[in-house]
Amino acid sequence: MKKLYASITSVGCFLPKTILSNSDLEKIVDTSDDWITTRTGIKERRILDKGIGTSYMAIKAANAIIEKKQINPLEIDLVIVATITPDMHATATAAFVASEIGASNAFGYDINAACSGFLYGMSTASAFIESGRYNKVLLIGADKMSSIVDYQDRNTCIIFGDGAGAVLLEPNTNGLGVQDEYLRSDGSNRDLLRIEAGGSINPTSKETVMSKKHFIYQDGKNVFKHAVSNMSNAADQIMMRNGLTKSDVSFLVAHQANKRIIDATSNRMGIEDDKVLMNISRYGNTTAATIPLLLHDYESKFKKGDNIIFASFGAGFTWGAMFLKWAYNQ
Numbered sequence: 246m247k248k249l250y251a252s253i254t255s256v257g258c259f260l261p262k263t264i265l266s267n268s269d270l271e272k273i274v275d276t277s278d279d280w281i282t283t284r285t286g287i288k289e290r291r292i293l294d295k296g297i298g299t300s301y302m303a304i305k306a307a308n309a310i311i312e313k314k315q316i317n318p319l320e321i322d323l324v325i326v327a328t329i330t331p332d333m334h335a336t337a338t339a340a341f342v343a344s345e346i347g348a349s350n351a352f353g354y355d356i357n358a359a360c361s362g363f364l365y366g367m368s369t370a371s372a373f374i375e376s377g378r379y380n381k382v383l384l385i386g387a388d389k390m391s392s393i394v395d396y397q398d399r400n401t402c403i404i405f406g407d408g409a410g411a412v413l414l415e416p417n418t419n420g421l422g423v424q425d426e427y428l429r430s431d432g433s434n435r436d437l438l439r440i441e442a443g444g445s446i447n448p449t450s451k452e453t454v455m456s457k458k459h460f461i462y463q464d465g466k467n468v469f470k471h472a473v474s475n476m477s478n479a480a481d482q483i484m485m486r487n488g489l490t491k492s493d494v495s496f497l498v499a500h501q502a503n504k505r506i507i508d509a510t511s512n513r514m515g516i517e518d519d520k521v522l523m524n525i526s527r528y529g530n531t532t533a534a535t536i537p538l539l540l541h542d543y544e545s546k547f548k549k550g551d552n553i554i555f556a557s558f559g560a561g562f563t564w565g566a567m568f569l570k571w572a573y574n575q
């Protein structure tokens with residue numbers, strides 16, 4: 246039997262309509278459009294309405310694929326949602342998404358790996374496809390970061406935004422799809438980027454709410470240093486392991502946390518700017534959604550056989566890189 250590769254065969258997305266611009270933030274915290282733009286590359290981000298959750302965006306992104314590909318939802322085997330902002334604790338957002346899109350023959354679960362959630366999800370999904378066990382896996386990266394951001398904390402509120410992106414993974418027997426992965430984590434640094442309360446160590450109490458421990462906290466400077474060294478190292482490793490030179494790489498699809506982190510990674514890889522995909526200026530850091538949102542925005546540029554390097558870094562710490570051969574022309 247021919248080797249099965251896990252290929253991406255369609256991409257969908259959803260972005261909330263409400264825009265929170267840098268000048269809007271200037272009115273809320275002590276910051277400026279100039280500071281945010283030069284330090285991060287972000288100009289604006291999207292914010293989902295109150296009262297609806299991550300599943301709302303994930304369902305829209307999934308339905309975009311179902312409509313575009315004209316697939317019967319009953320053929321979907323597995324739905325994975327990568328998120329750190331599930332609709333609620335103790336239920337998988339993916340199970341709800343699967344039901345709502347009519348994928349009643351599928352099972353669904355969430356992956357919690359923050360900004361690397363989508364890459365880790367690609368690893369899981371591709372293993373299922375390569376084994377021959379399942380044929381249609383829907384992988385969604387979705388986060389409603391506005392639900393965990395303190396809009397009085399300028400270290401975090403300027404960075405994050407809401408959004409969802411989805412891909413369909415299917416078997417390919419022509420060598421197109423996921424080729425290799427280099428994934429790592431280091432839990433010893435988890436305190437540098439975290440939500441302190443609401444888990445089993447520090448359950449919700451009046452005190453945890455009053456002291457704002459349910460919001461995301463980050464030691465930005467320290468996280469930045471780890472992000473630069475680990476993301477660029479992972480991208481470098483995946484190129485070396487696969488004998489790829491800079492001219493072999495068609496595109497870098499990197500997690501959008503800070504333009505300076507992406508620039509450091511592409512410099513280490515030695516690739517030209519036009520191969521480095523960016524949309525951080527429009528959406529900010531949407532955590533698990535940044536990579537599929539990039540795939541959606543640049544889908545028309547990709548050609549069958551293109552060598553794409555993915556790279557990410559996030560809370561945990563979690564990071565890694567993947568090498569994928571694109572499988573279709575739009």
Ligand code: UT7
Nearest residue numbers: 276277280284360399403465466468469472502503558559
């Ligand atoms: O997505 C998952 C992983 N997350 C990341 O990868 C994020 C990594 N970190 C970062 O992107 C950056 O560290 C930030 C964007 C969060 C901060 O940028 P920075 O260049 O590291 O700034 P800094 O924290 O070193 O602060 C530099 C200065 C400080 O002032 P002083 O001490 O030099 O007077 C800060 O108080 O900028 C000040 N500052 C701000 N000024 C205006 C910090 N935040 C702001 C702000 N607006 N929002």
